[in-house]
Amino acid sequence: MNAHVSSTTDPLAGYRKAAVIGGGVIGISWAGLFLAHGLDVVVSDPRPDAEEQVLAGLAEIAPALAELGLLTEDLTSRLRFEPDLARAVADADIVQENGPERLAVKQEIWKAVEQAAPDRALLATSTSGIPATAIAEAMRQPERLVVGHPFNPPHLVPLVEVVPGERTSAQTLRRAHAFYTALGKKPQILRKEIPGFVANRLQSALFRECVHLVAEGVVTEAELDEIVTDSIGLRWAAAGPFRTFHLGGGPGGLPHFLRHLGRAMEEAWPGLGSPAFDAATVARLTEQAEQAFGNAPVGELAARRDRAQIALMRALAKTPDTNARA
Amino acid sequence: MNAHVSSTTDPLAGYRKAAVIGGGVIGISWAGLFLAHGLDVVVSDPRPDAEEQVLAGLAEIAPALAELGLLTEDLTSRLRFEPDLARAVADADIVQENGPERLAVKQEIWKAVEQAAPDRALLATSTSGIPATAIAEAMRQPERLVVGHPFNPPHLVPLVEVVPGERTSAQTLRRAHAFYTALGKKPQILRKEIPGFVANRLQSALFRECVHLVAEGVVTEAELDEIVTDSIGLRWAAAGPFRTFHLGGGPGGLPHFLRHLGRAMEEAWPGLGSPAFDAATVARLTEQAEQAFGNAPVGELAARRDRAQIALMRALAKTPDTNARA
Numbered sequence: 001m002n003a004h005v006s007s008t009t010d011p012l013a014g015y016r017k018a019a020v021i022g023g024g025v026i027g028i029s030w031a032g033l034f035l036a037h038g039l040d041v042v043v044s045d046p047r048p049d050a051e052e053q054v055l056a057g058l059a060e061i062a063p064a065l066a067e068l069g070l071l072t073e074d075l076t077s078r079l080r081f082e083p084d085l086a087r088a089v090a091d092a093d094i095v096q097e098n099g100p101e102r103l104a105v106k107q108e109i110w111k112a113v114e115q116a117a118p119d120r121a122l123l124a125t126s127t128s129g130i131p132a133t134a135i136a137e138a139m140r141q142p143e144r145l146v147v148g149h150p151f152n153p154p155h156l157v158p159l160v161e162v163v164p165g166e167r168t169s170a171q172t173l174r175r176a177h178a179f180y181t182a183l184g185k186k187p188q189i190l191r192k193e194i195p196g197f198v199a200n201r202l203q204s205a206l207f208r209e210c211v212h213l214v215a216e217g218v219v220t221e222a223e224l225d226e227i228v229t230d231s232i233g234l235r236w237a238a239a240g241p242f243r244t245f246h247l248g249g250g251p252g253g254l255p256h257f258l259r260h261l262g263r264a265m266e267e268a269w270p271g272l273g274s275p276a277f278d279a280a281t282v283a284r285l286t287e288q289a290e291q292a293f294g295n296a297p298v299g300e301l302a303a304r305r306d307r308a309q310i311a312l313m314r315a316l317a318k319t320p321d322t323n324a325r326a
Numbered sequence: 327m328n329a330h331v332s333s334t335t336d337p338l339a340g341y342r343k344a345a346v347i348g349g350g351v352i353g354i355s356w357a358g359l360f361l362a363h364g365l366d367v368v369v370s371d372p373r374p375d376a377e378e379q380v381l382a383g384l385a386e387i388a389p390a391l392a393e394l395g396l397l398t399e400d401l402t403s404r405l406r407f408e409p410d411l412a413r414a415v416a417d418a419d420i421v422q423e424n425g426p427e428r429l430a431v432k433q434e435i436w437k438a439v440e441q442a443a444p445d446r447a448l449l450a451t452s453t454s455g456i457p458a459t460a461i462a463e464a465m466r467q468p469e470r471l472v473v474g475h476p477f478n479p480p481h482l483v484p485l486v487e488v489v490p491g492e493r494t495s496a497q498t499l500r501r502a503h504a505f506y507t508a509l510g511k512k513p514q515i516l517r518k519e520i521p522g523f524v525a526n527r528l529q530s531a532l533f534r535e536c537v538h539l540v541a542e543g544v545v546t547e548a549e550l551d552e553i554v555t556d557s558i559g560l561r562w563a564a565a566g567p568f569r570t571f572h573l574g575g576g577p578g579g580l581p582h583f584l585r586h587l588g589r590a591m592e593e594a595w596p597g598l599g600s601p602a603f604d605a606a607t608v609a610r611l612t613e614q615a616e617q618a619f620g621n622a623p624v625g626e627l628a629a630r631r632d633r634a635q636i637a638l639m640r641a642l643a644k645t646p647d648t649n650a651r652a
């Protein structure tokens with residue numbers, strides 16, 4: 001029984017049944033989050049071991065969901081599996097697709113979903129980079145499709161990038177924003193499609209320089225990671241890059257900062273690295289990864305990181321005025 | 327009376343008197359940190375209003391020092407001012423220089439300091455980008471000078487980049503590392519001099535893409551800041567970029583990640599932005615800064631951010647195994 005059915009003021013009131021397409025890491029995480037918010041969930045994945053994988057994955061993330069204050073008892077009692085795509089989405093209020101990152105596959109999936117899902121269903125793809133415009137080319141109602149790109153793992157990282165395609169309707173955008181907000185996420189509607197969206201572009205820009213600095217022997221991977229967590233990571237968890245430079249500008253804020261340091265920064269940009277993943281660089285990165293992280297299985301390291309991140313989210317929740325907008 | 331004098335096991339035992347050259351924002355922050363750790367501090371700054379500015383600055387950061395668990399009672403009772411450089415450093419165990427970021431000025435300062443400071447004194451410059459090799463060119467004992475570059479503000483952000491010049495001795499590096507560690511900082515010794523060191527290069531690489539995305543109208547400054555705090559900021563506060571991708575690689579870790587996603591990332595790098603601070607971009611950034619941050623004085627916003635950051639540091643201190651090295 002869905003706890004949200006009876007309440008008309010509940011922002012999740014319109015969402016009782018979710019179809020999760022693809023039972024990989026992202027699909028499992030969405031499924032867990034939906035279940036923990038009281039939705040019925042159908043997972044659709046053609047792989048023969050999908051059910052086994054999803055159940056194992058849900059057991060793994062359940063402690064984190066509980067840490068977030070969500071209900072995790074009988075989490076799987078409202079979960080079922082349906083390999084057939086049309087049957088899986090036939091009664092869905094929300095379809096969240098996490099298929100392979102290949103345009104043709106996604107186009108095929110969405111053509112089928114559109115025909116089988118109810119008109120009321122919110123249609124979202126987790127794609128990390130393929131524009132909704134391209135995915136929706138084969139759809140009769142492209143206005144219904146929107147990118148709902150989570151930052152991995154979706155049940156834990158607040159951000160969801162909501163990215164419209166050229167033909168996505170304003171209503172679809174509003175619905176997606178409201179739905180993810182009701183799940184406790186922090187959705188951001190991008191104003192334009194751009195390859196890689198925003199968070200991954202920023203991550204990639206910084207990582208490019210990370211690779212350069214390690215390849216040049218300025219620091220090791222472990223040293224660079226510590227430098228980040230002890231400076232900009234800590235800063236950007238509390239205040240984003242623009243706010244950080246606004247505060248770095250003194251009483252004159254960002255305008256003062258730009259006037260006095262903008263030119264020097266711009267002049268230094270061409271001096272940033274342009275590394276390549278050539279054999280020598282990959283060998284160095286691999287060797288240092290073994291040294292830095294080889295002491296424990298990845299799953300255990302990830303669990304430690306997730307515990308730390310939940311602690312950080314709790315700490316931030318107690319300082320709510322930090323990033324208050326004007 | 328210095329609390330550290332009697333203990334021979336105290337890592338600050340050798341440091342009773344600090345000379346802080348330059349009473350600007352960075353100098354004030356170092357002075358406050360030194361005082362709160364029980365050192366006697368002399369601030370040397372030729373400006374006529376230096377004393378007034380430093381006292382006002384110390385009053386401003388005292389609450390944050392107290393939040394960090396440091397002693398802030400009678401903070402200024404062990405503080406004095408001495409505009410004359412030679413007299414200021416004559417009895418110093420540590421000289422931390424925060425003068426203007428101009429090579430000639432720093433060379434002049436260090437030539438004078440070297441002649442007047444005791445042989446035992448640790449000599450460190452807070453420069454954010456001028457190599458110690460260049461600053462020490464006019465010194466007779468260049469092996470004594472090291473960069474101790476804090477991330478602003480030094481009393482709050484853990485990182486100190488310890489950067490040797492070509493002639494800096496291993497002993498000087500070790501002493502600097504031990505001194506900053508004893509102050510509760512997280513020093514990192516860089517293996518090579520490089521313009522901008524590490525943290526600022528990474529910050530600049532990411533900010534370059536931030537400027538591009540705002541200039542292109544993909545997001546506003548406020549939206550981008552929220553995207554960062556809700557995803558990569560939170561991530562990188564808990565685990566650095568390499569560890570993040572190691573955990574993103576599944577059981578195969580970073581090597582698996584590089585094999586499967588490295589090439590796509592490398593191919594996307596040339597598509598990242600190359601913005602310029604032209605008039606239109608500066609106008610847009612300025613206007614959006616006013617909209618996003620214009621609701622409160624910078625000092626108040628900074629105090630909020632600092633409260634949040636202290637809360638984050640406390641949360642991380644309670645999850646100490648997060649970044650344990652191999």
